[in-house]
Structures are given as C-alpha cells and as structure tokens.
C-alpha cells in the first residue's frame with residue numbers, strides 16, 4: 001500500500017517551480033514552429049511586395065534633384081504676409097495669374113476654366129476657355145476640356161487686348177471691347193523644330209507683340225504636374241511666338257519645370273523660373289549676349305512660380321513661391337528611387353498634401369538682388385503664392401490652389 005507523504009513548505013515550492021518550468025518549456029516548444037511560420041510569411045510577403053513594386057509600371061524616369069544651399073535675407077523671419085486680407089474667400093479656386101486693363105479692371109483665371117473680371121468686392125465672368133458642357137468644370141479630370149488659365153497679360157499697344165496662356169488651350173487673345181477671340185499658338189498643332197507643347201504655363205508680351213511663353217513639360221500635362229515634379233528632368237522650354245509670321249520657335253530648351261517669365265523694364269532680358277530647381281534664369285534679348293542664358297538667382301528659399309513686375313521706379317520683380325524649401329523636399333530630391341516608389345504606389349498626392357505650407361513672396365531688383373522677403377510661416381493667411389500684382393505697393397496675391405485672392409497693402413513699407 002502506497003503511503004502519501006505530506007510535503008513540507010520547501011518541497012511544495014520546488015514542485016510548483018518545476019511545474020511552471022515544464023509549462024513554459026511546453027509552451028516554448030509549441031510556439032517555435034509558429035514563429036518560424038510567421039517569419040516565413042513575413043519574409044515572403046515583403047519579397048512579393050518588393051517584386052510587385054519593382055514590376056509595377058511607372059510613367060517617370062526620375063533623377064537626383066540637388067537644389068544646393070538656401071540663400072535668404074531672413075528665412076521665415078517675418079510674418080508680413082499674414083497682414084494680407086482674403087477677397088472672395090471660399091467662393092473661388094486657383095486664381096493664378098493677373099492682368100489689368102486700360103480702365104483699371106483686374107482679371108484672373110480660375111480652376112474651372114473661367115476668366116473673371118474683379119475688384120475688391122465684385123467678380124464677373126468674362127469668358128470660358130473650353131466649349132460647353134460646363135457641368136464638370138472645376139475638377140482635375142475635366143481640366144483639359146474646360147481649360148485652365150495660368151497666365152494673363154495686357155497688350156502694351158492696346159490696353160483692352162488680353163493675352164491668355166491656358167495650359168491646355170495654348171496662347172490666345174481676347175479683345176475686351178469687341179469680344180474678338182483669336183488662337184495664336186495651338187497646343188495640338190505641330191511646329192517645326194518644337195517638341196510637343198503639353199503644359200504652357202506663363203507668358204510675357206513685349207512692346208512689338210512678340211510673345212515668350214514657357215512650356216513646363218513636353219511629357220506631362222498640368223493634371224500630371226506631380227509626375228513632372230517627381231521626375232525632375234529638364235522637360236520644359238521657353239518658346240517664342242513671332243507675331244509677324246505666326247511661327248513658334250524654341251528660345252531655351254531643356255528647362256527644369258519652366259514656369260514664370262517676365263521682362264526687364266527696357267526689355268533687354270527675360271527672367272524665367274525653373275520651379276524644380278529653385279532657381280531663376282536670365283535670357284538676353286539685346287546686347288552682346290543676345291540669345292544667351294545665365295543664372296539670375298539660385299538656391300532660392302522656395303519653389304518659384306510666376307514672376308511679375310515690381311512697381312519700383314527702377315524696375316524689379318516679384319516672385320511668388322508655391323512652397324518653401326523643407327527637409328522632406330531635400331530628401332525626396334536626393335532619392336529618385338523613393339520618388340519612383342511613391343509614384344508606383346500612387347502616393348504622390350498624399351505626400352504633396354502633407355508638405356508644410358508656408359507663404360513667401362520675394363521682391364528683387366533687376367540685378368537679382370533681393371529687396372525683401374514677405375513670409376507667412378505656417379500658412380495662416382497666405383499659405384502659397386503663384387503671382388503678385390503690384391499696384392503701387394498694394395499687392396494682389398494669386399494662388400494655384402487658393403480659394404481666395406490675397407490683398408496686402410504694403411505701400412507704406
């Protein structure tokens with residue numbers, strides 16, 4: 001007969017500890033195959049994802065974008081732009097470029113393809129770029145039909161002749177008194193020696209009627225703007241429309257996102273934004289360097305958009321900035337493979353919308369010396385500027401995606 005012996009306290013503890021060890025051992029021996037399986041599944045998933053990403057088609061062939069350092073008088077060091085007020089706040093979208101006619105009426109183009117006349121309190125539609133129907137206008141998918149005006153100018157010989165730069169419908173004129181409309185440059189036409197015009201962006205009209213206009217890309221249209229930015233190649237150009245014979249020719253080829261263009265006061269040179277390089281080029285129209293190009297300003301603190309004349313008596317320019325330089329942009333610039341992955345995974349818009357919004361406009365003289373920089377860090381009032389209309393120090397501020405027209409009275413500063 002087996003006699004069970006009563007265990008002492010120490011024996012109970014030892015026995016309990018052994019049981020716990022056995023339980024853990026069993027648990028570990030059961031868990032090992034599971035962990036191995038998890039690891040295998042994870043590895044296979046990662047490898048499959050990498051293979052899928054690698055074989056996904058991509059429309060871009062990206063290169064390294066090195067913007068260099070940042071030259072700035074006071075990077076983010078003031079909040080002058082926050083003193084602006086917003087006109088038509090929430091009523092409009094995308095008033096990018098401006099013009100002013102002989103009666104002082106101001107004009108801008110909106111994201112739905114309209115050109116509107118406005119003052120500080122009222123806005124009237126002047127014309128629509130595209131043909132009917134207009135039901136879907138205002139969407140990115142309908143831009144090519146409805147039109148998108150990015151640049152406006154008034155003729156220097158006729159104060160009611162409005163020049164229009166539409167990124168889908170080319171260069172046109174509209175006479176504001178007679179209503180006569182004319183197409184000068186048709187983006188669907190072929191011009192000898194000129195690569196396709198897919199993204200006409202801004203223009204300047206000289207006294208003699210010559211039109212110089214930028215085409216940001218032969219490859220991507222405006223509704224693929226982020227593809228152009230992500231690729232970073234010199235797909236753009238400056239084009240010249242000759243009014244005497246209607247010909248179009250390349251003035252400067254291989255520009256990096258050619259954007260704003262403006263003439264010096266005496267029309268001896270033009271300056272042109274290279275948006276994806278944060279720099280501005282100078283193109284000589286007169287003198288011994290005629291036809292030559294050189295750097296006007298580089299290592300700018302932001303991504304330049306349109307350029308317009310300053311009202312200073314000696315001439316000068318205002319530069320609108322779509323974005324300020326930031327670490328995310330620098331990293332993206334130096335890693336084209338990462339940009340390619342973002343494109344393949346369709347994350348470009350998400351990335352773009354997550355970038356910090358900081359407003360900046362810059363005034364410089366005709367030698368490229370910065371006179372002043374006006375900031376809105378954090379984009380409280382003016383998070384982005386496409387173009388400045390300077391009426392003796394009263395500044396109207398356009399924006400490619402803003403839902404307002406900014407107005408800043410800087411006449412006493």
Ligand SMILES: [Ca+2]
Pocket residue numbers: 096150201202259260305306386
């Ligand atoms: Ca522009």
